[in-house]
Amino acid sequence: MNDFRYIITGLVLFIVLVTFPLWTRAGKAAPAPVPSLETQAIQQLEEKQCVEGTEYMRANHMSLLEEWRNQVVREGKRTYVAGNGKEYEMSLQKTCLQCHSNKSQFCDQCHNYLGVQPDCWTCHIEPKES
Amino acid sequence: MTTSRRSFIKAGGACLLGLTLWPAVKSFAGNNAGNIENPGAPAGKRWGLVIDMQKCWPKYQEGCRDCFLACRKAHNIPDIADKEEEIKWLWTEPFENAFPEQEHEYIAAGIKGKPFIVLCNHCNNPPCVRVCPTKATFKRRDGIVMMDYHRCIGCRYCMAACPYGARSFNFSDPRPYIKEIDPAYPTREKGVVEKCNFCAERVDLGLVPVCVEACRAGALIFGDLEEPNSVVRKILSGRYTILRKPELGTHPSVFYLV
Numbered sequence: 181m182n183d184f185r186y187i188i189t190g191l192v193l194f195i196v197l198v199t200f201p202l203w204t205r206a207g208k209a210a211p212a213p214v215p216s217l218e219t220q221a222i223q224q225l226e227e228k229q230c231v232e233g234t235e236y237m238r239a240n241h242m243s244l245l246e247e248w249r250n251q252v253v254r255e256g257k258r259t260y261v262a263g264n265g266k267e268y269e270m271s272l273q274k275t276c277l278q279c280h281s282n283k284s285q286f287c288d289q290c291h292n293y294l295g296v297q298p299d300c301w302t303c304h305i306e307p308k309e310s
Numbered sequence: 311m312t313t314s315r316r317s318f319i320k321a322g323g324a325c326l327l328g329l330t331l332w333p334a335v336k337s338f339a340g341n342n343a344g345n346i347e348n349p350g351a352p353a354g355k356r357w358g359l360v361i362d363m364q365k366c367w368p369k370y371q372e373g374c375r376d377c378f379l380a381c382r383k384a385h386n387i388p389d390i391a392d393k394e395e396e397i398k399w400l401w402t403e404p405f406e407n408a409f410p411e412q413e414h415e416y417i418a419a420g421i422k423g424k425p426f427i428v429l430c431n432h433c434n435n436p437p438c439v440r441v442c443p444t445k446a447t448f449k450r451r452d453g454i455v456m457m458d459y460h461r462c463i464g465c466r467y468c469m470a471a472c473p474y475g476a477r478s479f480n481f482s483d484p485r486p487y488i489k490e491i492d493p494a495y496p497t498r499e500k501g502v503v504e505k506c507n508f509c510a511e512r513v514d515l516g517l518v519p520v521c522v523e524a525c526r527a528g529a530l531i532f533g534d535l536e537e538p539n540s541v542v543r544k545i546l547s548g549r550y551t552i553l554r555k556p557e558l559g560t561h562p563s564v565f566y567l568v
Binding site: 249253254256257258273274302303304305307 | 448450452456458459460483491493494496497498499500510511514515
């Protein structure tokens with residue numbers, strides 16, 4: 181029983197170290213991302229509407245982009261007819277980022293929060309932001 | 311006729327073997343046109359280009375490079391000086407290199423050593439499409455041999471397969487070599503192969519390729535090879551034209567007037 185004190189101190193130290201990340205962050209939830217819609221193109225819209233409904237876009241924009249990509253590159257079709265009958269050119273740079281020209285304040289806000297890094301921007305050209 | 315149990319079982323075994331072999335026979339002996347034809351694109355078309363070098367040369371001698379510059383600008387093609395790593399969509403080759411099988415020691419002086427504009431031939435029977443393991447290169451129904459850069463894994467089989475050297479590999483990030491990036495068209499990245507796309511992005515909108523539009527001499531003529539009344543067909547039926555390496559059976563869609 182001579183080593184009792186050392187073992188307990190060691191154990192306490194160990195537990196404190198292992199749980200360190202948990203209790204230092206306690207009560208400090210990372211702020212939910214707020215994608216900004218403050219771009220000229222969006223402000224000039226009569227109706228603040230994305231290509232499809234907001235809920236749909238939030239959940240499915242990656243699938244929509246993939247579909248656009250396949251339609252354009254593999255099928256040679258370049259016009260998208262949205263659910264409400266509006267027509268858009270199927271283009272990441274010329275359509276999405278025309279409205280959402282504040283990529284770092286919009287796309288990146290969510291993606292950084294989630295830790296996803298879509299590898300599109302080595303080829304597709306990011307809009308210049310001031 | 312009597313069949314012994316032994317020979318009945320033998321025959322059954324042979325049938326079973328045949329059934330298991332059948333899929334292998336089909337895949338080795340059949341031709342999978344699905345790889346080559348893309349069912350979604352507009353059918354009944356085959357885009358082609360006729361190149362009249364006699365019209366080009368006077369301007370070329372004066373230093374005209376309009377078609378090359380227009381192509382470079384429209385597709386964000388990097389300008390890499392190193393011949394080993396340069397990216398080529400539209401360029402020139404001397405006659406002997408472009409048409410090695412046509413060359414002979416008494417060739418007309420007006421042709422010998424002269425530059426010929428070359429590009430991807432958008433072959434009707436493209437060897438690059440056949441070898442691509444990811445179907446990143448495929449032939450559209452309108453004849454354009456297209457690259458899907460999203461699928462390219464940079465294996466370079468297509469480069470080995472192409473007899474015209476029409477494909478280039480990005481050995482490094484191309485962006486530092488692009489003087490002025492046109493935001494309307496994506497660049498490529500390190501590790502993918504690229505080539506001329508016959509301006510699919512313009513053809514889909516009913517326009518002609520930029521090189522054709524840029525040429526002031528009218529040396530490049532674009533049109534549908536399947537349409538008997540098209541300008542290209544009229545030229546082809548009226549004048550003698552040559553193809554690059556026709557003996558390989560690739561059936562190029564780019565024709566040269568000499």
